Amino acid sequence: MAIRNHSSQQLTDRAYAHIVHLAGDIGPRGSCTQGEYKAARFVATTLHDLGLSDVHTQGFSGAPTAYGRYGLALGVALLSQMLAGLLQSAWSYVAAGVIFALSAWAMYAESDFRPNWTHWLIRSRPSHNVIAYCPARKAPERLVVISAHVDSHRTPFFNSNTTWQRWYSLGFRLIFLSLVIGAGLAILAGFIDLAILKIIFHALGLPIAFSMLAFLHADNTPFSPGAYDNASGVACTLTIAERLIQNPLDNTDVWFAITGCEETGAGGMLALVNTMAESWRQALWVNLDQTGIGQLYIRLEEGMLRRYALQPSALRLAREAAKVSGINLRERTSQAFSDAIIAHQQGLLAISLGASPIEPDLETPRHQLSDVPAAIQLGTLHQTLCYVWSLLSLWDKQEQ
Template structure:
């Protein structure tokens, strides 16, 4: 990894809402939708690299990887296995046993997808090239701590499953899909043809719902997640000019978050040993609403909840107490973000997110996620609170 030591003091405060909104506009308005592995996601990385270079940060590590470009494969592939298993029931008891195994595997794969774990069958889907961009800003003195700041560059589709009427049932819906796959496995093993056919029909309806959800266009992603990328760019500028005394900071712009957290898994695959013991802080949709930390994530099923580690919670809470004007507190949120990959793999991690009064991030996976719906003051609050959190740790 490369050190960054060109510490030219910025002439303008890079953490103002106006400065951060300019970065978000360049991504969400000038570039627009940025699907994983598509040319526009690559253009976003080019903008990030060019902006970092203008700050005096010349050494930016690119970490390329292969990825699907939509999460529909993560749900559709298990259903294909399950439906294939149901068809095998016509081949007698060997087919029923094999079909039951496929149905059980399908339920397990759906659970993994809803839990933020690596998908074993990702390579079955058509592949595109995405990448992480990694910057390391070393401490000015003897390092005692390490922090990794995360923000993803890609955007998702406009999804009916995230409408106001349906998003409250996201976890229950995914759990029902898993239940259908598991029930199909059981029905095959016991050889109940009527039940197998009924479950098959229900699964076909489930596949149709997944396909319908995949028909939406990719969104601009101003809040999700140009807002967080903008904050990390502002923080990179600030920290490059004034490094922390005892804390090394990695700033990582991840690719392909929206299709299964592929970027952060790739980061951990290569650098996991170096980052064991680091604090991971994931910024998600911080461009609108009240800044909060996620005290408990539901995941995308009722069987896949996860939580930040106690040390990260204590760090954020100490910062919130020391800076009451930020009004940051912990919330339970229906989310599946990069903290899932970090926590499932045994690392420390916490997510900062902006929440509306209804407890949900604003315009999440909706075509209203446009630059005109960001709040500059929310961007500034997120960036300054993140910096205050780093300073709290650095003072230990």
């Protein structure tokens, strides 16, 4: 494929064309599905045709479900609660308390991307990352890793608007707390025969049961077409790769990583970091997630239960790039997570970039069936491309 110099508008149009193909032609791309695999093949072919070096796939085992393992943990806890109520023996309450504690641990570990017992029952499935490389024009002194996830999410009711998403985030934490409290109450009820302990313990079953049903509902909804989340991030990454092939950075090698299974627990990024963290420890990690609607922002903090913050040096660099590019870059916390959270866990220098409407009455189509290419705003794609280029240029010129 012959590469010509493109204007800024042509690059923006090219990014949008990638979104149309990913979210329109390929369509929904659930983790570990054929849609995700087709999207990964498209990305690999595009990067190869652009002329990038060392284009290859990295196979890994990822979670096929975003909610199933949480639902399993809650279901096992509810079963132990029912048995304790039926048997009414001291040992049955102690056993229920232990199981509640194990379920709380599973919920925490799953939200923190760590192995836990639910993985034995809901097994991982094959998925792929696509990795490629653009060398520096001169002798490399620095390194950048640009990432975006290719999979799309399901469409549960609690993602239908911002209010529901906030309630879900709060409810997730409260259910975890209910499991922890329930564990203590059940164990106490096994040693101290007080009716009030048992009453409160069994009352906790109602919100836990509701949450389990919500998780089951979520795992049986259709997958989103995923134009905004996250064909937009993938498209911007491919377009940046095209520009770098034409104009490589002087002193910086750039790696591109299009990951799978982000929506079900950042599985692709976890596999990438586990493999490359030592080699890329001095790199700047730039993650693009939901960069197609509204005004750009960086995620200052993210995580479902345990929170991980942006490093101060990364924040300074992000702010400096905003000044250079003339873009009004907002700063906000995330109630969920992006792939960058895995880099934060490892102490790597990472910036996670997203976009959303400034107007409070406007919603994004995140995790909805309405997340189609027509919802994408070309101006946001243009902002993303300009900002990331400024960020790369600043990093390239930094003193060692």
